[in-house]
């Protein structure tokens with residue numbers, strides 16, 4: 064479509080707001096334009112956190128020479144024509160405001176060429192005033208250079224943070240753009256230093272590797288499902304890659320990075336039994352949904368949207384994530400040789416990526432050097448030598464095969480054999496071609512925790528009475544804590560009475576945790592009560608039950624009998640999530656027969 068001005072009634076229906084508030088929003092808008100232009104290679108270069116210099120180069124369709132002036136007008140767009148089109152937007156942009164807003168507050172230079180024009184056009188516009196226009200030779204595609212943002216609006220410039228902080232905002236934007244478009248090869252250069260380079264091979268896992276590193280990429284569970292009216296495809300992290308905040312919950316709707324309470328909640332609910340409180344999962348997945356099911360015209364930065372049927376989406380996503388977590392192998396793998404863990408992708412060729420990217424159209428200011436960029440392993444020289452050995456394909460196959468095994472499926476649980484104990488702490492079990500090493504303390508802690516949680520939910524907690532009672536002396540503050548939480552402590556199975564002065568008699572403790580030292584357990588709980596006053600009730604309860612379970616669980620360096628171990632392991636295996644203790648640590652690790660044979664050089 065050619066670029067046209069929208070009519071006033073359409074303009075009035077567009078969610079209004081300022082799109083350019085900092086360098087990161089300039090980058091976001093311009094890269095989104097490049098994506099809408101069909102580019103498959105986009106380079107973003109910034110200096111000074113983007114305040115003095117942003118250059119974005121794409122190999123998309125270009126802007127027709129006759130449309131350039133109008134493209135910089137407010138409310139000019141080639142993406143929608145009428146308000147009716149708002150109901151079915153498939154492009155990232157549609158408001159027709161970015162170019163006019165950016166050029167109003169910066170010095171902008173554009174070089175652009177379409178396939179059917181012979182020359183490229185170079186166009187300059189500063190603070191909204193056209194500075195010049197000429198024909199030059201350049202390849203197809205578009206380059207925008209934005210210099211000195213807010214140079215003519217000092218009041219707005221004052222609100223910018225330091226270049227380092229502004230640069231971080233841009234990095235976050237780029238990371239999200241890379242993840243939301245794995246089919247596009249992105250190159251991101253900061254102060255002449257390459258920071259990110261993605262393949263553009265449409266492999267989301269490769270992008271996750273580039274952005275989040277090896278550890279995360281090696282601990283992903285693939286999800287893929289088609290529902291009525293929408294589909295989901297991508298990865299969720301195993302609980303072991305959990306993080307302290309929500310910023311690792313990435314999801315994209317029709318190629319757009321957004322934040323949605325509905326989707327975040329669905330994900331977090333699915334993970335709730337698998338992660339400790341205050342831990343948030345990693346995920347990166349794509350939702351493809353009919354545009355009619357969405358309202359993207361809710362927020363000026365297009366970060367929010369509205370679903371036609373939010374409840375349905377919530378249920379589907381929660382179930383999908385929960386099923387993926389419950390049915391997959393979540394046991395961390397003990398590595399023999401580190402390179403077994405990550406699947407090398409020898410199909411990727413770095414040179415090819417370079418060729419994909421359009422050469423820069425404008426003067427190169429300094430040479431860039433890709434030496435320090437984080438790349439998938441095959442590009443690290445040492446590793447690529449390893450991979451070139453002929454053993455490599457076998458290694459890769461085994462690592463993949465292991466991932467897909469489901470030891471803990473109901474029907475497999477009977478076939479597990481307990482081999483014995485080492486270091487008075489770890490139990491070795493064998494199942495088919497794998498050896499598992501189970502930490503008895505973590506396993507016991509998990510089993511106790513789950514038993515108690517079940518009792519708690521069913522209001523079936525019993526008290527084990529102590530004879531004689533255990534007498535404790537409390538500080539005034541501790542006394543307050545006990546008094547204020549007496550009801551809760553009783554609900555959990557404690558029986559506590561004043562014993563004169565600052566002394567209290569602990570007459571009973573939760574029967575499930577009768578192996579714990581009563582004083583020790585109570586003091587732990589009091590400490591937790593003290594710390595936790597800002598948490599929600601259910602979080603606090605979970606926390607304290609986890610604390611009690613830890614206190615009551617058999618420690619490492621304690622011998623337990625073979626029969627005890629066997630019953631503990633079989634109870635552990637019956638849990639929905641046997642893989643992590645309530646604190647999120649693993650209960651077991653694994654090593655395959657193949658790994659061991661490799662160690663002994665029986666196989667290559």
Ligand code: ADP
Nearest residue numbers: 096100134140141156157158159160161162205
């Ligand atoms: P919107 O993206 O909402 O349409 P913009 O102000 O961002 O509005 O861009 C105005 C128009 O300029 C777009 O509709 C598009 O036709 C054209 N345009 C902008 N950037 C590019 C680009 N990199 N490649 C091709 N066309 C572009």
Ligand code: MG
Nearest residue numbers: 092096156161
């Ligand atoms: Mg746009």
